[in-house]
Amino acid sequence: MSGTPVRSMARSPFVLVVGVVLTWFIAAFLVWPNVNILMATFFPDGSFSGRAAEKLFSSQRAMKALGNSFLLAVALSITVNLVGIFIVLVTHYFRIRGSRILFLGYASTFIYGGIVLAAGYKFIYGDKGIVTSLLVKVFPGLDPGWFSGFFAVLVVMTFATTTNHMLFVANALKGIDYQTVEAARNLGGSTWTILRRIVLPMLKPTLFAVTILSFLTGLGALSAPQVLGGRDFQTITPMILTFTNSPTSRDLAALLAVILGVATILMLAVMSRLEKGGTYFSVSKVSSALQKQQITSPVANAVVHTLAYLLFAVYTLPVLLIVLYSFADGAAIQTGQLSLGSLTLENYARVLTQQSGLRPFIVSVVYSALAALIAVGGLLFVARLLQKYRNWVSTAFEYLLHIPWILPSALLALGLIISYDHPNPMVGGAVLTGTTVILLIAFVTVKIPFTLRMLKASFASVNSSLEEAAAIMGAKTLYVFRRILLPLVLPAAAAITALNFNSLLDDYDTAIFLAHPLVQPLGLVIKANTDGAEGTEGIANTFVYTVLLMVITGITMYLVYGRSRGKGPGKKRLPAVPPPAAVPGPALGGDMMSDGDAGKAAAPVR
Amino acid sequence: MIRLDNIEVSFGDFTAIPHLDLHVRPGEFFTLLGPSGCGKTTALRTLAGFIQPSKGTVSVDGKDVTRLPSDKRQVGMVFQNYALFPSMSVWENIAFGLRVRKEKPADSDHMVRDIARRVELSDEQLAKNVAELSGGQQQRVAVARALVLRPKILLLDEPLSNLDAKLRHQLRQQLKDLQSQFGITTVYVTHDQDEALAMSDRVAVFNKGVVEQVGTPQEIYDRSATEFVCNFIGDSSALTPEFVADLNRRSGAGLSTDASSYLRVEKASLHPDTDGGNAVGLPGTVVSRTYHGLHSRYVVRSHGSDIRLLVREDGGPQPEPGSDATVYLRPEHILQYHPATGRALEREDQAVPLP
Numbered sequence: 001m002s003g004t005p006v007r008s009m010a011r012s013p014f015v016l017v018v019g020v021v022l023t024w025f026i027a028a029f030l031v032w033p034n035v036n037i038l039m040a041t042f043f044p045d046g047s048f049s050g051r052a053a054e055k056l057f058s059s060q061r062a063m064k065a066l067g068n069s070f071l072l073a074v075a076l077s078i079t080v081n082l083v084g085i086f087i088v089l090v091t092h093y094f095r096i097r098g099s100r101i102l103f104l105g106y107a108s109t110f111i112y113g114g115i116v117l118a119a120g121y122k123f124i125y126g127d128k129g130i131v132t133s134l135l136v137k138v139f140p141g142l143d144p145g146w147f148s149g150f151f152a153v154l155v156v157m158t159f160a161t162t163t164n165h166m167l168f169v170a171n172a173l174k175g176i177d178y179q180t181v182e183a184a185r186n187l188g189g190s191t192w193t194i195l196r197r198i199v200l201p202m203l204k205p206t207l208f209a210v211t212i213l214s215f216l217t218g219l220g221a222l223s224a225p226q227v228l229g230g231r232d233f234q235t236i237t238p239m240i241l242t243f244t245n246s247p248t249s250r251d252l253a254a255l256l257a258v259i260l261g262v263a264t265i266l267m268l269a270v271m272s273r274l275e276k277g278g279t280y281f282s283v284s285k286v287s288s289a290l291q292k293q294q295i296t297s298p299v300a301n302a303v304v305h306t307l308a309y310l311l312f313a314v315y316t317l318p319v320l321l322i323v324l325y326s327f328a329d330g331a332a333i334q335t336g337q338l339s340l341g342s343l344t345l346e347n348y349a350r351v352l353t354q355q356s357g358l359r360p361f362i363v364s365v366v367y368s369a370l371a372a373l374i375a376v377g378g379l380l381f382v383a384r385l386l387q388k389y390r391n392w393v394s395t396a397f398e399y400l401l402h403i404p405w406i407l408p409s410a411l412l413a414l415g416l417i418i419s420y421d422h423p424n425p426m427v428g429g430a431v432l433t434g435t436t437v438i439l440l441i442a443f444v445t446v447k448i449p450f451t452l453r454m455l456k457a458s459f460a461s462v463n464s465s466l467e468e469a470a471a472i473m474g475a476k477t478l479y480v481f482r483r484i485l486l487p488l489v490l491p492a493a494a495a496i497t498a499l500n501f502n503s504l505l506d507d508y509d510t511a512i513f514l515a516h517p518l519v520q521p522l523g524l525v526i527k528a529n530t531d532g533a534e535g536t537e538g539i540a541n542t543f544v545y546t547v548l549l550m551v552i553t554g555i556t557m558y559l560v561y562g563r564s565r566g567k568g569p570g571k572k573r574l575p576a577v578p579p580p581a582a583v584p585g586p587a588l589g590g591d592m593m594s595d596g597d598a599g600k601a602a603a604p605v606r
Numbered sequence: 607m608i609r610l611d612n613i614e615v616s617f618g619d620f621t622a623i624p625h626l627d628l629h630v631r632p633g634e635f636f637t638l639l640g641p642s643g644c645g646k647t648t649a650l651r652t653l654a655g656f657i658q659p660s661k662g663t664v665s666v667d668g669k670d671v672t673r674l675p676s677d678k679r680q681v682g683m684v685f686q687n688y689a690l691f692p693s694m695s696v697w698e699n700i701a702f703g704l705r706v707r708k709e710k711p712a713d714s715d716h717m718v719r720d721i722a723r724r725v726e727l728s729d730e731q732l733a734k735n736v737a738e739l740s741g742g743q744q745q746r747v748a749v750a751r752a753l754v755l756r757p758k759i760l761l762l763d764e765p766l767s768n769l770d771a772k773l774r775h776q777l778r779q780q781l782k783d784l785q786s787q788f789g790i791t792t793v794y795v796t797h798d799q800d801e802a803l804a805m806s807d808r809v810a811v812f813n814k815g816v817v818e819q820v821g822t823p824q825e826i827y828d829r830s831a832t833e834f835v836c837n838f839i840g841d842s843s844a845l846t847p848e849f850v851a852d853l854n855r856r857s858g859a860g861l862s863t864d865a866s867s868y869l870r871v872e873k874a875s876l877h878p879d880t881d882g883g884n885a886v887g888l889p890g891t892v893v894s895r896t897y898h899g900l901h902s903r904y905v906v907r908s909h910g911s912d913i914r915l916l917v918r919e920d921g922g923p924q925p926e927p928g929s930d931a932t933v934y935l936r937p938e939h940i941l942q943y944h945p946a947t948g949r950a951l952e953r954e955d956q957a958v959p960l961p
Contacts, residue, residue, distance in 0.1 A: 180692075183689035184702065185656075186654065186682070187706060187752075201693030202693050
């Protein structure tokens, strides 16, 4: 696209106003907090100091946490790929009986992730968990704490993060030209050869990308190690959180956050480098749709079917149990013994009518809705301008707006805390730390990259002749925007708002750093309940929250993506939101920092 | 060489091919021609072993291969978009089948280089990624990949359809040259009649899953067996019964006035035969003229028929629309079809002994 001179861009008052607001926002909330962290770490008194590093290296706990994080990251990259590739092949590539049902089971992590999922696994497999109680009855020798530590964290995070595979790898697989498979078969390739030599190599860039996303998810993991890691398995982000809470060790927290940030940036750089090299996609214009492959060997076929259904059970069991036990009374939850008589609507009644039960839900809904609306509303203008003007200024803005994408949320949150815990001229001399506003700012910030990409894509999909036709008839910039462009991108904007709302609703990673002590969103309350603070009632409440969240998320996902899916090939319906990974290879995943729901709303579009 | 006997192909409730018999001779360039959705690709894929017919047999070289998988039939295939493996180099693409067969690496390399030379791919190109090749080179890789396994039959599924017009003409020739160089029995699928006429030894014209006619290009053009073939191949004008009646009156030919009658555009003229042939002139009015450089296309209305014809732009006088003109044609060039069955009326039926 041809560039627009910066000077001509600066002549439009519309551009100037948006530009000023944007510059302030970027400076105050994206750049300054992170610069501030670097300064707090390395220049605590105005001159360079390596004290934080010394403290860190002498802290055994911190070094152990660092090691654990990298161990988790590496292990997760492997396990997620194994499980993820398997479920994608089973649902999209091989002819498996009941693959639609399997798909629904594997897709349960779309509506259920992050802290909610970690809590769910703990309530079921944890030391007082439903399944554990039953198991102990059968095997009295079983250690009730069997499901904790590295193993538990890895298992939970593996099943929680295959969403990326379901989104990106499945999409890449669908993009493979079936003629290449037939050609290979015609040349004598067996099912296994074709998979190994033709299909998987074509998925390589996507697999690289999801591997790096998994790595980063493991590295920045927060809720799973906190809930299931136990004493022995702690990782960086929980450590940052601990250090943040005491003023004397904030420099340590900052340094850990910086290490996390540098590792993240390095990995993302590697990823974008890999994306550029090599052609992996079909060189042809006409391609035919993939058809499912029969596994010819009966033994292999039986093994694959068995594994597929075992995994299905692993995926769906927590969901089913949570739904079931959300109706159960306290005694049933404690003992795991369930009878028809102990199923009531009492838990729902309590959560939805009592102040204490309903409050976190409302707090989360208000925060998420506000943040989603502000992000989409504000970025509508920005996305439009970035899409229209191409020059070094707009490119610079675009890069800056992607800061939340390349930095872990712990780093962003910590930056906000230490930048605004004293009156700061950037925000008119106000103190933000400890107020209810700071979490809203963080929520908006975190959603910027995803929102921007999606909005830009939908602006780009508008036929430019429409705009030119309006301009030729004398319409001014704002009028064209309001009357022509806005109505066209509004469905997409609404969908993006809904996805943002969804992913913020059960947020834990940001809220744990920034939430006001009296205005606690849902994620924090669920986490508190896993510690057993509120007893059985707390557990029952969490089950109800989880069910409600799954319902809300499920409905949103259905409204945004579901209706256009599964109507067979050749559908011409324009999706409200560009389908995930419509471009070759996933770009940087959305909120990949929040373990669990990475990619839930992270359809990257370039 | 290849026989399809009594083939029926169904997809669920839909019968794509109700009944098909085809016989392809050794070394022949045989084309399946028809509009999209006519079943020609289905027939090819049945032959390739990608589709299992619900009835009938496929045999190659006298051997029944109906139940054999694609790779055991000794057929090579060039796909519509070539289906080159994007993750492999040119060499790896061509060697794929050899490596699957577990040929010795040295033998494989020898065979790959040999076939590459014969389709004019250089060593340098062998090392390249397939995306770096032009459309023509990609086609040669696809052909080489199919031929390196020494198949008995080469199947080509509209390999020229996703190319621009100029390249298509160029590659058509290249493909035909390769085929005659290797002398391999080839079955070619296309919807482009021009391609079919120019390349084939014989053509089968498909319509709605049924073969309407099998014959040499000239046979299907000049003696189209059915009304569908007549309309699908070439360009012709429909004639009214009045026109045919007037023609009969003027020439004494006993053409049926009830049949559907057609006249090919190049068989009508605005000038009488110079070589003293038996062309008959019918009066008409020029309706339109479209200039094409090499020639002009005219529409002349006569007895309610819009007769389309070509006039060479050789500097001679050209009548303008609205003026009167005489259309010259020979009665034996009229193609006649039974109005109900669409079958060609036998020439003998039309011939009425002259007085």
